[in-house]
Amino acid sequence: MNPASVPRARHNQERLLVIDPKTDGFADHGIAELPDFLNQGDALVLNDAATLPASLRAGPELELRLMSQFDDGTWLALSLGRGDYRLPTEERGAPPVLVAGTELAFGHGLTARVRQVDPVSPRLLQIEFQQRDGKLWQALYRAGSPIQYAYMQAPLALWDVQNAYAARPWAVELPSAGRPLCFETLFRIAARGVLLARLTHAAGLSSTGDATLDARLPIAERYELSEQSALLLRGTLARGGRIVAVGTSVTRALEAASVSGTLRGGAQRTDLLLGPASVLRTCGGLLTGLHEPGTSHFALLEAYAPRSLLERAFRHAQRQGYLQHEFGDSCLILKGSLEPLEAERFEGTALEWRQTG
Amino acid sequence: MEISGTATLITGASRGLGEALALELGRQGARLVLVSRSLAALEPVRRRICAAGGEAYALEADIGSKDEIYPLAGAAAALVGPVDLLIHNASDLGPTPLRLLLDTECEDLERVLAVNLLGPFRFSRVIAGSMALRGRGTIVHVSSDASVNAYSHWGAYSVSKAALDHLSRLWAAELGERGVRSFSVDPGEMDTQMHAAAMPHADPKTLARPADVAARIAALIRSPATPNGGRMEVTANGSQP
Numbered sequence: 110m111n112p113a114s115v116p117r118a119r120h121n122q123e124r125l126l127v128i129d130p131k132t133d134g135f136a137d138h139g140i141a142e143l144p145d146f147l148n149q150g151d152a153l154v155l156n157d158a159a160t161l162p163a164s165l166r167a168g169p170e171l172e173l174r175l176m177s178q179f180d181d182g183t184w185l186a187l188s189l190g191r192g193d194y195r196l197p198t199e200e201r202g203a204p205p206v207l208v209a210g211t212e213l214a215f216g217h218g219l220t221a222r223v224r225q226v227d228p229v230s231p232r233l234l235q236i237e238f239q240q241r242d243g244k245l246w247q248a249l250y251r252a253g254s255p256i257q258y259a260y261m262q263a264p265l266a267l268w269d270v271q272n273a274y275a276a277r278p279w280a281v282e283l284p285s286a287g288r289p290l291c292f293e294t295l296f297r298i299a300a301r302g303v304l305l306a307r308l309t310h311a312a313g314l315s316s317t318g319d320a321t322l323d324a325r326l327p328i329a330e331r332y333e334l335s336e337q338s339a340l341l342l343r344g345t346l347a348r349g350g351r352i353v354a355v356g357t358s359v360t361r362a363l364e365a366a367s368v369s370g371t372l373r374g375g376a377q378r379t380d381l382l383l384g385p386a387s388v389l390r391t392c393g394g395l396l397t398g399l400h401e402p403g404t405s406h407f408a409l410l411e412a413y414a415p416r417s418l419l420e421r422a423f424r425h426a427q428r429q430g431y432l433q434h435e436f437g438d439s440c441l442i443l444k445g446s447l448e449p450l451e452a453e454r455f456e457g458t459a460l461e462w463r464q465t466g
Numbered sequence: 467m468e469i470s471g472t473a474t475l476i477t478g479a480s481r482g483l484g485e486a487l488a489l490e491l492g493r494q495g496a497r498l499v500l501v502s503r504s505l506a507a508l509e510p511v512r513r514r515i516c517a518a519g520g521e522a523y524a525l526e527a528d529i530g531s532k533d534e535i536y537p538l539a540g541a542a543a544a545l546v547g548p549v550d551l552l553i554h555n556a557s558d559l560g561p562t563p564l565r566l567l568l569d570t571e572c573e574d575l576e577r578v579l580a581v582n583l584l585g586p587f588r589f590s591r592v593i594a595g596s597m598a599l600r601g602r603g604t605i606v607h608v609s610s611d612a613s614v615n616a617y618s619h620w621g622a623y624s625v626s627k628a629a630l631d632h633l634s635r636l637w638a639a640e641l642g643e644r645g646v647r648s649f650s651v652d653p654g655e656m657d658t659q660m661h662a663a664a665m666p667h668a669d670p671k672t673l674a675r676p677a678d679v680a681a682r683i684a685a686l687i688r689s690p691a692t693p694n695g696g697r698m699e700v701t702a703n704g705s706q707p
Contacts, residue, residue: 267536267540276596
């Protein structure tokens with residue numbers, strides 16, 4: 110499947126492949142039709158993490174990509190060698206060998222010290238920035254740029270990698286499932302009586318360019334679900350509503366928050382991996398991008414729908430020219446979404462007619 | 467809106483009304499991000515707030531520059547969390563002495579609009595999405611009586627403030643149902659550097675003290691009675707629509 114190689118503005122241009130595990134079918138739609146597939150009493154859960162400019166350069170031989178922030182404020186970072194995003198990550202040169210205590214300068218007054226080097230994978234570093242508070246964040250935003258990959262045609266601007274409702278900059282890559290959602294669509298969803306809920310999940314790197322390291326992804330990522338959101342979402346479940354996760358990261362966070370059997374609020378870390386054998390306790394549906402069979406993202410989709418259906422749908426999307434990756438098209442996996450619901454659809458249409466006079 | 471504990475961002479916080487608002491809201495327990503074009507000018511304000519037991523961070527940015535808005539919003543949310551109270555106070559008068567429209571360079575109008583109108587729009591656009599999703603937030607637009615009165619020589623500034631007032635009403639119209647409040651406030655004539663630049667011959671004794679005006683604006687922020695989309699005038703006896 111071709112990648113979307115330029116950023117797209119939020120103007121409802123994305124296609125929406127709707128997959129229904131109940132009818133074992135799929136259908137082509139557009140992202141603006143998303144509200145039609147959600148019912149009163151459902152909930153849509155968004156990851157409201159903003160995306161950091163997490164790529165930092167310390168000279169031509171060394172790029173650091175921030176991966177995750179530890180509770181003590183230090184960071185786990187991945188080192189990459191010569192070259193930039195135009196070069197596929199796996200073809201990047203070996204980064205210089207760094208040892209604990211090495212000082213790194215990224216320009217704009219941002220400096221860090223290497224605290225530890227991972228004994229198994231020396232490209233993984235724990236670093237500590239030397240600045241604090243306002244000076245740290247100001248310098249980080251000046252020195253950093255968004256992480257991006259070789260399929261993009263041009264450097265990304267910081268605004269290219271933000272969702273419309275983003276707040277705290279916890280993610281190091283765009284939580285891209287929510288990227289096509291404009292407020293016109295979100296408010297229409299809310300007007301249907303669907304709860305718009307949120308959590309914050311520190312979405313991590315999607316690729317390191319190193320197979321052994323990629324096998325260790327995702328590393329434990331922090332998330333926070335407010336007590337209030339947890340309460341509202343428990344209410345959704347109790348009343349028989351469906352919880353639709355926007356993104357694989359939201360699925361992982363919600364399912365991690367439900368391991369006790371009940372969805373609980375709080376701030377946690379999770380490296381929960383989901384796949385075909387997983388039983389989802391909380392999530393009833395997923396809005397995501399198009400994920401290729403064989404990837405860990407695809408494996409997570411198998412928690413929602415059988416592989417055979419997903420593979421058929423993916424082949425169809427490929428033939429139809431759907432685009433993948435963070436600026437690509439969307440996919441909604443939701444049980445019963447393609448059952449005839451003519452009465453309800455008609456009601457929605459009638460309401461719109463009344464509103465527009 | 468309760469001010470204590472509220473993540474708050476104030477632009478143009480190094481002097482005048484912005485500084486007074488920072489001190490007042492800091493005293494009332496707001497968690498503050500202070501913004502101005504000069505970090506050096508902000509630092510004394512930040513220190514005063516922190517020395518008094520408040521929480522304040524300083525960020526340097528030009529609100530008129532498109533490239534600086536997302537970094538500013540990101541850094542602010544990293545420091546204090548999702549911003550719940552956004553105060554658009556930074557303002558550009560244009561060249562002084564103030565000029566007749568026929569003598570106003572188009573570029574000067576562009577710059578004034580960039581700082582006084584486009585900047586607040588861009589900044590609100592980045593921050594109000596999260597407010598709408600969370601169902602909580604207040605946006606304050608510092609306006610001027612030049613927004614409703616056509617004073618000779620005040621052209622560029624006056625036009626920008628009229629548009630800012632309307633921008634404020636539009637935010638309220640579109641986001642009011644989602645729990646976001648927006649209003650503009652005309653602080654009246656104050657003893658500030660900006661006022662002196664615009665009207666060098668005014669007698670400071672006839673002008674309001676920024677600290678008094680700031681306390682009244684804080685009251686408007688706290689009060690549930692402040693009309694959403696309203697334009698409030700701060701006077702010596704209180705505030706009124």
